[in-house]
Amino acid sequence: MYTPSEFGKRIHVSVKTLQRWDRQGVLKAHRTATNRRYYTQDDLLSILPQEAGVRRRILAYCRVSSVAQKPDLENQRRMLATFCEATNYVVDEWIVEIGGGLNFKRKQFLKLVDAIIAGEVAVLLIAHKDRLARFGYSLLAHLCETHDCRLLVMNTEQLSPEQELVQDLITITHCFSSRLYGLRTYRNVLEKALTDENRAPDQNEPHA
Numbered sequence: 001m002y003t004p005s006e007f008g009k010r011i012h013v014s015v016k017t018l019q020r021w022d023r024q025g026v027l028k029a030h031r032t033a034t035n036r037r038y039y040t041q042d043d044l045l046s047i048l049p050q051e052a053g054v055r056r057r058i059l060a061y062c063r064v065s066s067v068a069q070k071p072d073l074e075n076q077r078r079m080l081a082t083f084c085e086a087t088n089y090v091v092d093e094w095i096v097e098i099g100g101g102l103n104f105k106r107k108q109f110l111k112l113v114d115a116i117i118a119g120e121v122a123v124l125l126i127a128h129k130d131r132l133a134r135f136g137y138s139l140l141a142h143l144c145e146t147h148d149c150r151l152l153v154m155n156t157e158q159l160s161p162e163q164e165l166v167q168d169l170i171t172i173t174h175c176f177s178s179r180l181y182g183l184r185t186y187r188n189v190l191e192k193a194l195t196d197e198n199r200a201p202d203q204n205e206p207h208a
Helices: 004-011 015-024 041-047 049-053 067-087 107-117 137-146 162-204
Strands: 057-064 093-098 121-126 150-153
Touching: 004 015, 004 041, 057 067, 057 107, 067 093, 067 121, 093 107, 107 121, 107 137, 137 150
Parallel strands: 057 093, 057 121, 121 150
Antiparallel strands: none
16 A cells, blocks of 8 residues: 555656546556555555566665775675665675776776666665765665665765875876866966957057
8 A cells, every 4th residue: 555655656757646537547556445545465466567467676786986995885885784684685686896986987886876777776875975976876766766766875984995085086186186286277268368458459559
């Protein structure tokens, strides 16, 4: 049984849309004894028949930035495995990746995002917020929430390598320094062009 809010999230429409469909006979809601709307699994399958054959999985994602940090990668997996054993979560797939947290084009990361959007992931476990990405965690958490994926974060600082944070900060500094250098170069070229443009009329004026 789904409330209108829960059902709307599953099929990605608003509660107002469900109410309108109910009035129009497009998708009639069931009613409780107190006349409250609700929906069933059969209603869900009538809208999303593909879910009948989809087994939603429990995934665990571990990441470090470089090969040199493999011990941290193993530590993440060990800590998550201990957590899953204590909470009776059975992980269907362990996703292990080496790649920078500022890189949103990581192969395994994109594969994970696609699976969440497809509604294939019931639970996603990570050791720390920045294992998914150095920035943008709130957006990724919203993505999980809107696709009925429970995001569990151990959020232990020891599972967020300090060395990796330093590397990411250096990368950001280098990126902005390059942009500022480019802006300065552009400004110098522009100032020279304006100066040359102002000199041209002076040179063309007849001498007294």
